[in-house]
Amino acid sequence: MKLLARLSLILMLLPSTATTDDSVEEIYHYRSRIMENASNHLKALQGYVKGELSIENHIPTHVDALLNLNDIYQDLFPVGDQHPESEALALIWSDPRGFQSAIQHNRRKIMALKAVDPSDMKTMKRAVNDVRMSCGDCHYYFRER
Numbered sequence: 135m136k137l138l139a140r141l142s143l144i145l146m147l148l149p150s151t152a153t154t155d156d157s158v159e160e161i162y163h164y165r166s167r168i169m170e171n172a173s174n175h176l177k178a179l180q181g182y183v184k185g186e187l188s189i190e191n192h193i194p195t196h197v198d199a200l201l202n203l204n205d206i207y208q209d210l211f212p213v214g215d216q217h218p219e220s221e222a223l224a225l226i227w228s229d230p231r232g233f234q235s236a237i238q239h240n241r242r243k244i245m246a247l248k249a250v251d252p253s254d255m256k257t258m259k260r261a262v263n264d265v266r267m268s269c270g271d272c273h274y275y276f277r278e279r
């Protein structure tokens with residue numbers, strides 16, 4: 135292994151968590167990537183219920199991924215984050231309970247989806263759509279449009 139590769143591997147393995155200590159710049163890009171990840175899992179589920187993707191046995195993977203990502207949404211928005219390109223609204227910090235309930239609302243919809251049998255297409259369709267709308271609800275109130 136090249137020295138540089140080895141060094142960057144060591145850096146990657148160093149314990150690091152995204153807390154308010156991270157620079158605003160870093161956390162902003164991190165947040166964007168996490169949201170993009172959520173979007174990719176949701177797109178996989180949408181592709182399945184539209185009949186475009188035959189991935190029935192991948193459904194639990196995508197649903198669990200959305201659930202796991204939901205666990206860290208709160209941490210993606212440290213207080214005082216004012217990145218100029220961010221679309222996050224200040225309401226996130228002035229109404230922390232509202233923001234928290236938007237996260238919980240999204241979580242409940244993902245849990246409901248998790249309970250659906252993936253072969254039950256009709257119910258799946260509705261449940262996937264409910265998840266999508268619960269993402270949109272948070273965006274509606276807490277993201278610039």
Ligand code: HEC
Nearest residue numbers: 166169170172173176220221222236237240269272276277
């Ligand atoms: C609790 C609130 C909340 C929930 C729930 C939420 N988001 Fe977001 N999302 C935001 C906010 C706020 C931003 C803007 C972040 C920024 O610009 O700094 C955002 C940004 C995004 C972006 C743009 C990322 C970028 O910068 O390129 C995508 C895509 C996205 N969300 C997808 C989703 C999907 C898909 C879900 C549901 C599975 C979801 N979000 C759930 C609050 C939320």
